[in-house]
Structures are given as structure tokens and as C-alpha cells.
Amino acid sequence: SAVISQKPSRDICQRGTSLTIQCQVDSQVTMMFWYRQQPGQSLTLIATANQGSEATYESGFVIDKFPISRPNLTFSTLTVSNMSPEDSSIYLCSVLTGVRGNTEAFFGQGTRLTVV
Amino acid sequence: DQQVKQNSPSLSVQEGRISILNCDYTNSMFDYFLWYKKYPAEGPTFLISISSIKDKNEDGRFTVFLNKSAKHLSLHIVPSQPGDSAVYFCAAIAGTALIFGKGTTLSVSS
Numbered sequence: 366s367a368v369i370s371q372k373p374s375r376d377i378c379q380r381g382t383s384l385t386i387q388c389q390v391d392s393q394v395t396m397m398f399w400y401r402q403q404p405g406q407s408l409t410l411i412a413t414a415n416q417g418s419e420a421t422y423e424s425g426f427v428i429d430k431f432p433i434s435r436p437n438l439t440f441s442t443l444t445v446s447n448m449s450p451e452d453s454s455i456y457l458c459s460v461l462t463g464v465r466g467n468t469e470a471f472f473g474q475g476t477r478l479t480v481v
Numbered sequence: 482d483q484q485v486k487q488n489s490p491s492l493s494v495q496e497g498r499i500s501i502l503n504c505d506y507t508n509s510m511f512d513y514f515l516w517y518k519k520y521p522a523e524g525p526t527f528l529i530s531i532s533s534i535k536d537k538n539e540d541g542r543f544t545v546f547l548n549k550s551a552k553h554l555s556l557h558i559v560p561s562q563p564g565d566s567a568v569y570f571c572a573a574i575a576g577t578a579l580i581f582g583k584g585t586t587l588s589v590s591s
Contacts, residue, residue, distance in 0.1 A: 371524070398578055407485075408525070408570065408581040457524055459579070470515065470572075470579055472524035 367392050367460050371473025378448055378480050385444045386476045388458035393438035398459040399431070402475075408457065414441045448480045484508050485573050487582035496591045500558040504571035504582055507552065511573035511580075516545060516556045519568045519584070528569075529556070561589045 368391040378384050388397065399411040411431055412422040420433040434442045445452050456476045463469050486505045494500045504514075512533040517525035531538040531545045531554065538545050544557045558565055566589050572579040 369524075374522075400581075405583075407483075407583040408572075408579075410578050410580070413578060461579075469527050469530070470517075471527070475522070475524045477522065 366469075367394065367462050367471040369458060369460065369471055369473040371458055371476060373476055374474055375477040376479070378478065380449050380480055382448055383444055383446045384448065384478060385442050386456055386458070387442050388440065388473050390439045390460055392462075394460040394462070395438070396461065397435065397441045398461070398470075399433065399441075399443045400457045400459060402455040402457065404454075411443070411456075445478065448478075450480045453478055453480045483582070484511075484575070485571060485580050485582040487569075487571060487585050489585050490583070491586045491588070493588045493590065494561045496563055496589055497560045500556075500561045500565065500587055500589065502556040502558075502569050502571070502585050502587065504554050504556075505552055506554075506573055508573070508575065509549075509552065511575060513574040514545070514547065514554055515572045515574070515579070516543075517570045517572060517581075518565075519570065525570060558587075561587075563589050563591050565589050 370389045397414045400408045402408045410423050411426045412420045414420045414433045414435040416435045432444045458473045484507050515530040516528040519525040529540050529543045531547050547554045568584040568586050570581050570584045572581045
């Protein structure tokens with residue numbers, strides 16, 4: 366199993382500013398995943414953060430808007446840059462553990478972001 | 482195009498009865514499926530999973546059924562309890578990341 370500490374749990378931010386979300390895992394993991402859940406929508410993968418290399422972004426997400434750091438195997442940050450009200454979402458970090466066919470994903474508590 | 486679909490946004494069930502949550506997928510390459518439960522202001526928590534080599538997996542009150550030919554899976558909760566009221570997401574593994582459905586909000590009334 367894995368325990369993920371994510372912070373902040375919530376924030377209200379002014380448009381045009383940036384917010385950095387942190388995730389700390391209690392064990393070493395190769396990949397960490399960042400998701401977004403907009404109101405009424407599913408969890409959508411933003412990017413995969415690999416230690417020692419640049420993050421891999423999904424279609425529709427770019428590094429300038431969502432820069433990610435992964436300085437070691439237990440920690441990652443996601444920054445939401447130049448925020449607009451459309452960025453108001455829940456942001457979640459996640460890790461996968463186990464082997465193929467017996468995999469489980471663990472999530473942080475989420476960061477509820479409101480942009481005003 | 483959504484690869485994992487939960488077509489019912491909500492479901493209401495009485496305590497003690499069965500809750501059946503459905504999920505359809507489009508990609509026949511998916512070979513592992515998971516169900517998550519999410520309470521407001523919390524991250525999703527893992528419930529149960531199933532590999533494509535199986536058609537059923539059971540864990541206590543939770544059973545997941547997989548029909549590969551129909552690309553359909555369902556989560557059965559028996560008996561349903563008020564504490565089961567939450568949003569339930571089904572997810573499929575594609576490569577190393579999860580693809581989620583939009584979720585179904587289950588309300589169990591006492």
C-alpha cells in the first residue's frame with residue numbers, strides 16, 4: 366500500500382496567480398500521476414511524473430500551464446499557472462503499486478481549487 | 482471520446498437492498514478494471530478490482546462482474562448501507578495510468 370499526503374487541501378486564488386500543490390508518498394515510486402476532476406466530470410489524467418525526466422503530458426495539457434517537478438522518488442509538485450476560473454477543480458495525485466494484473470492505485474486527499 | 486462510460490449519473494437504493502452500478506468501455510485492450518469510492522472532499526479510495534481473465538471477483542459485500550464480450554462491468558453491493566452513499570468510479574488501466582468514468586452517485590436511504 367501507499368499513503369499519500371497532499372497539500373493544500375483547498376485554496377481560493379485570484380485569477381492570474383499560480384498555485385503549487387505538493388504530494389508526498391510514504392514509499393518510493395517510479396511514477397506519480399496528476400489528475401483533475403472538474404465539476405460533474407470524470408477524473409482526467411493531466412500528466413505522468415517520472416523521477417529524473419520530464420513529465421509526460423496528456424492531450425490538452427501543456428507544461429507551461431501545469432509545470433511539474435519530481436525531485437525524488439517520494440515527492441512531486443504540480444503548479445497551476447496563470448489561473449482562470451476554468452481551472453477551478455479538484456486536483457489529485459496518485460501512484461500505482463503492485464504488478465500487472467494485481468495493481469492498485471492510491472490517491473492523495475485532493476486539492477479543491479477555486480479561482481475567483 | 483470517452484473510453485470508460487458510466488451512463489447513470491445517480492442511483493438511489495434503500496438500505497438492505499442491492500445496489501448495481503454499471504460501467505461500459507470501448508477499448509478491448511483494457512485488461513484490468515477497478516472500482517473506486519469517493520466521499521466529498523476526499524480522494525478516491527480503492528474498492529475492488531478485476532482482471533480480464535476473470536468474470537467475477539468478490540470481496541465481502543462487493544462483487545464485480547465482467548462481461549468481456551459486451552465490454553461491460555458492474556459493481557454489486559449487497560446489502561447496501563447508508564455509509565455506502567458516495568460517488569463510485571469505474572476505471573480501466575491503459576498502459577500505466579487509469580482512465581476513469583464520470584462516476585455514479587449512490588444514495589442509500591435508511
